[in-house]
Amino acid sequence: MKFGKNYEYEKLLDEENSDNDVSDSYESNSVNRSRKNSHNDYSTSDRIDLSDNVHLIRKSHNDSKYIVINIDNDSSEVDEEKVPMIAKSKKPPVRTVSKIRLKQKPYLRPKLNRGKLQQKKKTERIYWLDCLRVFASFLVVFIHCSNMVLKPDIDYKTHNGRVLIVYCALTRPCVPLFIMISGMLFLNPQKKNITVESIFKKYIPRIFKCYVFWTLYYGIFDRYIVNYEQKKYEFGWELLIDTIKTCIISGSGHLWYLNFTIGIYIVTPVYRIVVQDRKMGWYMVALCSVISYLVPTVHEFFKIALGIDLQVFRTYVKNLVINTAGHYLGYYLMGYMVGSHVFVRKKHIFYSYIVGVTGCLLSVILRFISCYSFGENAHNMSRYYNFNVAMGAYGIFVFFKYSVNRFVKPFMRIKFFRKILSTLADCSLGVYLIHLTIYHIFYCFNFHSQLFDPLYWVPIYSVILYSVSFILVYFLRKDPFMVNVL
Incomplete structure (x- = not known):
């Protein structure tokens, strides 16, 4: 499968703002390289290394699967695999193969007022x-x-x-x-x-x-x-x-x-x-x-x-x-x-x-x-x-x-x-x-x-x-x- 200089690219964001922050743009190959380099503020574990001839195209709006396109491959072979989304946060979410799951904060018990508890216990008659x-x-x-x-x-x-x-x-x-x-x-x-x-x-x-x-x-x-x-x-x-x-x-x-x-x-x-x-x-x-x-x-x-x-x-x-x-x-x-x-x-x-x-x-x-x-x-x-x-x-x-x-x-x-x-x-x-x-x-x-x-x-x-x-x-x-x- 061949593509021209212009191709469809979707910028991937973390799950918290994925519904509002995913946008489509049509840019050239050189612009795509600059966008790739703009993500250097994330840690190495948080970003996806997109090469010059590999791009992601989202199959559907609600699907978490993406198609990996190799532009140099003239055989029009399409390799499908699941790629995690890019996270904005410095704290990376927990990633799975089929879906993205954010790491939940541990449940914090409300602090007990021991004075009130003792007073309540004392007043029990x-x-x-x-x-x-x-x-x-x-x-x-x-x-x-x-x-x-x-x-x-x-x-x-x-x-x-x-x-x-x-x-x-x-x-x-x-x-x-x-x-x-x-x-x-x-x-x-x-x-x-x-x-x-x-x-x-x-x-x-x-x-x-x-x-x-x-x-x-x-x-x-x-x-x-x-x-x-x-x-x-x-x-x-x-x-x-x-x-x-x-x-x-x-x-x-x-x-x-x-x-x-x-x-x-x-x-x-x-x-x-x-x-x-x-x-x-x-x-x-x-x-x-x-x-x-x-x-x-x-x-x-x-x-x-x-x-x-x-x-x-x-x-x-x-x-x-x-x-x-x-x-x-x-x-x-x-x-x-x-x-x-x-x-x-x-x-x-x-x-x-x-x-x-x-x-x-x-x-x-x-x-x-x-x-x-x-x-x-x-x-x-x-x-x-x-x-x-x-x-x-x-x-x-x-x-x-x-x-x-x-x-x-x-x-x-x-x-x-x-x-x-x-x-x-x-x-x-x-x-x-x-x-x-x-x-x-x-x-x-x-x-x-x-x-x-x-x-x-x-x-x-x-x-x-x-x-x-x-x-x-x-x-x-x-x-x-x-x-x-x-």
Whole structure:
């Protein structure tokens, strides 16, 4: 095949601009040589060495194949082969035989904002557990408003006394619920941040600071300044020694929970290992329930109701040193085991509710039996370590885990409700610590829980006391010092 001096030439560009940059021109052989030399700014690997008598003619617009024409060959032989396109870019594209494929940039992951991730992870809360914490703190306020140990004294045989006994017995699961909440959070093996070091450097010092501050407050300020009992004190060495003993040894009544919390934190690393084996965890729950809760309750019932003293059996069981953290270790273990357990069948959840209701009713019945047997207001068979109280705490815990969780879940999609619930939960410990002095201040102004018929006034008064305590704690927590002791 012969061609004249003029022939068709297509300038080849890279794939990015191939649709717009390919142009046809008719030039002479000498002009073609100059165009060939104009591509010297590309690297050797990027250009095609076109000789004087070899040119490229594109077969079609969409075809990547080109015909190589040898002008000096008179035999009109046409050799067809695939030739890569000339690239403009200094970075040559990856070439293949049949088509041109540009080298793609590697996929770059978006940079993660670790601060936001940590904040998001920190804000992930178990909302039904927050509801349970708020409910437990309210029960603590309620039980102190209905407790006849506080002033004014009242006869348990009267209408007011019986109402207060019922209220006091029904609210007994308050402290066990607090312990179960702590067990669910601290015994979880998946939480890697709870170590021996963090417990002794973070958690125990915080509780100890709360204990020291509030022991001094109730031992000095609440006792001598508030002085709700209206006692007269004479300053002297005896009063000073008595104050020191009160602050160091006895302390305020409800602050015992802080001492217990420090003790349970100390043994937490041990029981975190124990509960990793589910069978061993349930075994410990059953063992503590029998030794710490069932046996003392049965012993008290036989002694009070039937007049049979099983002291030998009680003493033998008491000498079994398994209560590493007192009577309440079973609640601590039960909180994690029940909280992490999934009830497959609904009837098991229903049975748990029945256990809780039965335990609360037994607390009321056994409390009345105890009072009429001793002829006074007695707390026997309705203490925190009694088996019936444990039954009530278990039922309430399961109720919040399933029924309350299902109820509050739609509301937690709204930021306003989440904020309120988290604020109430964060202030629950402060409400527990400060509510008793608020009660004493109210009593100084003759505003107490027995001002009217306790059947309706005690719940109202408890709401008032809880609300005032919460508001006070909320604003006190804004202070850099008070936030560490509330």
